[in-house]
Amino acid sequence: MLKEALLAVHGSEVQATPWSIASRERWLLALAAVFTSLNWIGLTLASKQEWSLLWPLGVWLVCTAAMHSLLSRILPHRDPYLIPIVMLLSGWGLVLVARLAPPFVTRQAIWLALATGASLLIAALPPGLRVLQRYRYTWLLAGLTLLAATLVFGVNPSGNAYAPRLWLGLRGLIFFQPSELLKLLMIVFLASYLAEKREIILTTQTRIGRWRLPPLPYVAPMLLMWGFCMILLIWQRDLGAASLFFLIFLAMLYASTGQAGYVAAGLILLGLAGLLGYRLYDVVRLRVDTWWNPWPEADSRAFQIVQSLLAVASGGIFGQGVGQGAPIYIPVVHSDFVFAAIAEEWGLLGSLGVVACLAILTLRALRIAIQNARRPFHSLLAAGIGVSLGAQSFLIMAGVVKLIPLTGVTLPFVSYGGSSLLSSFVMVGLLLRISDPQSRFRSLRWRTRGVSSEPVP
Amino acid sequence: MTASLRRLSGGFLAAFAVIALALGYWSVMRRDSLIARDDNPRRVLEEQRIRRGQIVDRNGEPLADTLIDPDSDTTTRIYPHPEAAPVVGYYSLRYGVGGIEGELDDILRGDATLTPSERVLNQLLHRPQTGGDVQLTIDIMVQRAVQEALGTQRGAVVVLSVPAGEVLALGSQPTFDPNALEERWDELSADPEAPLLSRATQGLYQPGTILQSVILGAALNAGAIETTEMWEGDLEVPVNGVTLPCSGDPQAVSTLSDAYIQACPAPFQSIAWRLNARRLDGALADFGLLEAPAFTLPTSAADLTIPPAQANLALTAIGQSDLTISPLQMALVATAFANQGQMPALQLVRATRLPGGEWQPVSPTGNPRGTISPASVESVAGLMRQSVLSGAAQAATLPGRVVYGHSGLAIAGPEGSLNAWFIGFTYVNEGEAIAVAVLIEDAHSADVAARVGAEALRAALTTLP
Numbered sequence: 066m067l068k069e070a071l072l073a074v075h076g077s078e079v080q081a082t083p084w085s086i087a088s089r090e091r092w093l094l095a096l097a098a099v100f101t102s103l104n105w106i107g108l109t110l111a112s113k114q115e116w117s118l119l120w121p122l123g124v125w126l127v128c129t130a131a132m133h134s135l136l137s138r139i140l141p142h143r144d145p146y147l148i149p150i151v152m153l154l155s156g157w158g159l160v161l162v163a164r165l166a167p168p169f170v171t172r173q174a175i176w177l178a179l180a181t182g183a184s185l186l187i188a189a190l191p192p193g194l195r196v197l198q199r200y201r202y203t204w205l206l207a208g209l210t211l212l213a214a215t216l217v218f219g220v221n222p223s224g225n226a227y228a229p230r231l232w233l234g235l236r237g238l239i240f241f242q243p244s245e246l247l248k249l250l251m252i253v254f255l256a257s258y259l260a261e262k263r264e265i266i267l268t269t270q271t272r273i274g275r276w277r278l279p280p281l282p283y284v285a286p287m288l289l290m291w292g293f294c295m296i297l298l299i300w301q302r303d304l305g306a307a308s309l310f311f312l313i314f315l316a317m318l319y320a321s322t323g324q325a326g327y328v329a330a331g332l333i334l335l336g337l338a339g340l341l342g343y344r345l346y347d348v349v350r351l352r353v354d355t356w357w358n359p360w361p362e363a364d365s366r367a368f369q370i371v372q373s374l375l376a377v378a379s380g381g382i383f384g385q386g387v388g389q390g391a392p393i394y395i396p397v398v399h400s401d402f403v404f405a406a407i408a409e410e411w412g413l414l415g416s417l418g419v420v421a422c423l424a425i426l427t428l429r430a431l432r433i434a435i436q437n438a439r440r441p442f443h444s445l446l447a448a449g450i451g452v453s454l455g456a457q458s459f460l461i462m463a464g465v466v467k468l469i470p471l472t473g474v475t476l477p478f479v480s481y482g483g484s485s486l487l488s489s490f491v492m493v494g495l496l497l498r499i500s501d502p503q504s505r506f507r508s509l510r511w512r513t514r515g516v517s518s519e520p521v522p
Numbered sequence: 523m524t525a526s527l528r529r530l531s532g533g534f535l536a537a538f539a540v541i542a543l544a545l546g547y548w549s550v551m552r553r554d555s556l557i558a559r560d561d562n563p564r565r566v567l568e569e570q571r572i573r574r575g576q577i578v579d580r581n582g583e584p585l586a587d588t589l590i591d592p593d594s595d596t597t598t599r600i601y602p603h604p605e606a607a608p609v610v611g612y613y614s615l616r617y618g619v620g621g622i623e624g625e626l627d628d629i630l631r632g633d634a635t636l637t638p639s640e641r642v643l644n645q646l647l648h649r650p651q652t653g654g655d656v657q658l659t660i661d662i663m664v665q666r667a668v669q670e671a672l673g674t675q676r677g678a679v680v681v682l683s684v685p686a687g688e689v690l691a692l693g694s695q696p697t698f699d700p701n702a703l704e705e706r707w708d709e710l711s712a713d714p715e716a717p718l719l720s721r722a723t724q725g726l727y728q729p730g731t732i733l734q735s736v737i738l739g740a741a742l743n744a745g746a747i748e749t750t751e752m753w754e755g756d757l758e759v760p761v762n763g764v765t766l767p768c769s770g771d772p773q774a775v776s777t778l779s780d781a782y783i784q785a786c787p788a789p790f791q792s793i794a795w796r797l798n799a800r801r802l803d804g805a806l807a808d809f810g811l812l813e814a815p816a817f818t819l820p821t822s823a824a825d826l827t828i829p830p831a832q833a834n835l836a837l838t839a840i841g842q843s844d845l846t847i848s849p850l851q852m853a854l855v856a857t858a859f860a861n862q863g864q865m866p867a868l869q870l871v872r873a874t875r876l877p878g879g880e881w882q883p884v885s886p887t888g889n890p891r892g893t894i895s896p897a898s899v900e901s902v903a904g905l906m907r908q909s910v911l912s913g914a915a916q917a918a919t920l921p922g923r924v925v926y927g928h929s930g931l932a933i934a935g936p937e938g939s940l941n942a943w944f945i946g947f948t949y950v951n952e953g954e955a956i957a958v959a960v961l962i963e964d965a966h967s968a969d970v971a972a973r974v975g976a977e978a979l980r981a982a983l984t985t986l987p
Contacts, residue, residue, distance in 0.1 A: 263523075316530060319526055319530065320523060320526050320527055320530055321523060321526075322526075323523065323525060323526040363559075363561050364561055371561070372563075374548055374552075374556060375556055375557070375559065375561075375562050375563075375564070377545065377548040377549050378548055378549060378552060378553045378556035378557055379556075379557060379562075379564055380549055381549055381550070381553055382549065382550060385648070386648070389648050390564075391563065391564050391567055394563045394564075408545065408548075408549060412549065413545055413546060413549045413550065416545050416549075417542055417545060420538050420541055420542050420545070421538075423538070424534065424535060424538040427531075427534050427538075428531050428534065428535065431527050431528075431530055431531045431534070432531070434527050435524050435527050435528065438523055438524050438527075441523070444523065444527075448527055448530070452530065455534045455537075455538075458538075459534075459537050459538065459541065462541050463537075463540070463541055463544070466541060466544040466545055466547075466548055467544070467548075468540065468541065468544050
């Protein structure tokens with residue numbers, strides 16, 4: 066059954082023609098546009114708002130049109146499912162911000178425009194991805210420096226003195242979360258490093274008795290860099306991001322080496338780290354306790370998760386309808402618990418839709434990785450991005466439905482938050498670029514003929 | 523690398539499938555039990571959206587109304603006449619319902635008239651539930667007058683129309699403002715003077731000498747005594763070191779009639795002995811004093827294992843035995859003397875109306891009952907008139923009105939504090955009367971009760987046609 070489902074997602078290996086890609090994407094985007102518009106109109110009616118407040122829908126439509134039309138010229142052979150899924154989710158996210166935190170909708174719309182621009186830039190930029198591959202240490206160090214800067218200059222946009230200061234602020238107008246950028250740069254670093262060293266790692270092995278260990282000299286630099294990231298994140302008390310980084314690292318190591326032992330050892334380490342965190346950090350204890358049995362403390366420590374489950378229950382199968390539920394009872398519903406709000410207002414149908422979209426996105430990314438197996442860096446980069454989006458989605462959705470303890474990560478594309486939106490869109494830009502098999506030649510064509518919509522013969 | 527990537531894909535697919543299953547679990551299988559949780563704020567929100575029906579008085583004046591906030595689509599319950607609180611009660615999201623708000627909750631919320639399919643449709647379309655209206659027999663003018671007449675005194679007043687049995691007012695002091703219930707709940711519920719208790723229907727008090735009308739009526743009815751018999755014995759009775767006095771003037775007593783007119787307790791021990799315990803208990807039962815009256819609001823009666831006169835005839839004769847009674851029960855006794863011995867069934871809810879419908883009349887609660895013969899009633903009523911003219915109930919005199927009344931005192935506690943009672947009536951038209959019962963706690967004389975009774979009768983006479 067798993068195999069059939071996988072086959073359905075990966076599809077047959079029939080070569081798609083540029084026309085069919087563009088038209089498939091167009092139809093899917095039209096569906097996304099209908100869905101988003103209906104929801105905006107429904108929200109405006111339900112909350113009796115002014116019609117002029119529909120303008121973010123306009124921003125979204127322009128972004129969608131720009132993605133589709135520009136990339137049809139630049140990347141004619143791209144994966145046709147990525148843009149529709151991403152635009153559907155981000156449009157839905159915009160509706161949710163307008164629904165749950167109306168004062169933030171302007172900021173989110175601006176971030177969506179910036180993120181779309183960044184995604185397009187990444188997808189179309191003349192220099193190849195080799196730049197990323199070659200200067201991997203530089204990129205990662207730059208990311209680490211930014212993150213380290215938050216130790217000194219960090220702020221929390223909420224102004225709460227005790228909340229983790231994970232953001233860098235620019236005159237209090239725009240806040241940026243360097244850990245989002247670092248996540249992307251770490252994926253680039255790992256992809257580059259593993260692409261280069263995986264053969265050596267696989268062939269030279271240290272043995273201690275029966276145990277095969279990875280060759281330390283080759284693994285050490287990678288572990289070191291990754292360790293820096295983890296220490297900084299834990300220092301920052303951004304434990305959601307730390308666990309996400311760890312999962313990305315494990316999955317990429319597994320993808321490149323195929324050694325299940327690494328994954329098993331890693332998961333045991335994660336469990337030990339969890340136990341240690343439970344003893345050391347109040348926040349970890351809180352999350353684990355309220356996950357294991359929230360009901361006795363439903364009105365105090367476990368208020369958030371219980372309210373989240375009540376919202377899911379209140380939604381039922383068909384949901385209360387946009388703007389007509391009561392998800393505002395969940396604290397910080399617009400970022401961490403946006404998934405519960407979807408379950409309440411769009412019901413099981415809506416929340417399963419989101420799960421399906423994120424699952425397809427993850428599997429398409431992994432499919433792109435498989436298709437690029439001959440180019441290890443590209444393949445591992447696509448895999449890393451897929452794993453990152455998939456693991457992040459899983460962490461927050463599973464937390465909201467009480468499958469695992471809560472981790473404070475955002476739901477990609479949907480949650481309120483500019484840095485997360487930006488980095489997710491940049492990841493999709495990279496995916497789109499890798500998914501077009503001819504992208505290798507583009508930088509050359511760009512220099513000689515400029516942008517061309519003609520397919521390469 | 524391809525193989526491990528495929529396995530990763532499979533892993534993710536499985537992980538997302540588990541999330542899908544968990545979603546189904548919470549939103550379908552556990553749905554009902556979660557929604558029913560007390561800490562689900564949606565229930566409060568849903569409740570706040572209900573357009574609760576109006577409660578109006580007999581002339582259509584709103585006593586409880588619902589304001590709708592168009593912005594939040596929520597409602598607020600308001601009470602334009604807080605003096606009706608002893609009848610109307612209260613409605614609070616936090617503390618529940620009381621009074622008519624509680625007893626007719628189904629109609630006021632609209633639950634009583636919704637079919638299951640309408641309920642589901644309402645939920646799907648987010649239509650607010652609309653409740654029905656309730657019209658009471660209360661006259662807010664009379665209600666206000668009795669509350670003002672009680673003033674700062676603790677006590678209760680019941681005003682009934684005869685022979686319809688309609689409740690015109692149910693006064694109780696101290697009382698509460700249902701508009702400010704939530705802010706003051708802790709204070710109100712902890713107050714030793716029990717402002718949330720409706721004394722008129724649920725307060726149980728020693729009857730003392732107010733029981734004399736029943737005893738005298740029963741003795742005359744049985745032919746056990748003549749009212750013209752002379753009395754030369756004691757007039758007052760010591761009970762546990764406290765004296766139960768005459769309510770009127772002991773100097774004026776020479777016959778059994780005088781003993782009734784001045785409400786002196788001792789002669790009634792003799793009357794009760796001559797009537798005998800079994801027949802006295804029968805009379806107490808006939809006048810409905812041994813059971814809680816059938817009524818829309820909760821009522822109380824003494825919890826007795828043995829009939830009171832058979833348990834202690836001497837104390838029952840002076841109203842100081844285990845038999846305790848409510849002002850509502852005493853008001854029903856008054857109606858019997860105004861109505862040839864017939865006690866009407868009580869009526870507090872006059873009509874109900876479905877949303878958008880017409881008023882539908884509601885029948886009275888319980889059944890009318892007979893007590894003693896019209897001849898015996900006439901004898902006692904004549905003495906009640908004498909009592910107002912020259913006896914213990916003189917304070918109930920209304921200029922230009924023929925008022926019948928009887929006052930009494932009762933020992934209320936071990937410290938010897940006295941409660942004052944008054945029952946009375948006056949005819950409005952041929953065969954139609956207003957009957958009243960008053961109880962004042964911790965009174966120094968029976969006059970305070972008679973005065974409040976007169977005020978209640980005056981208010982009822984001026985507002986009724």
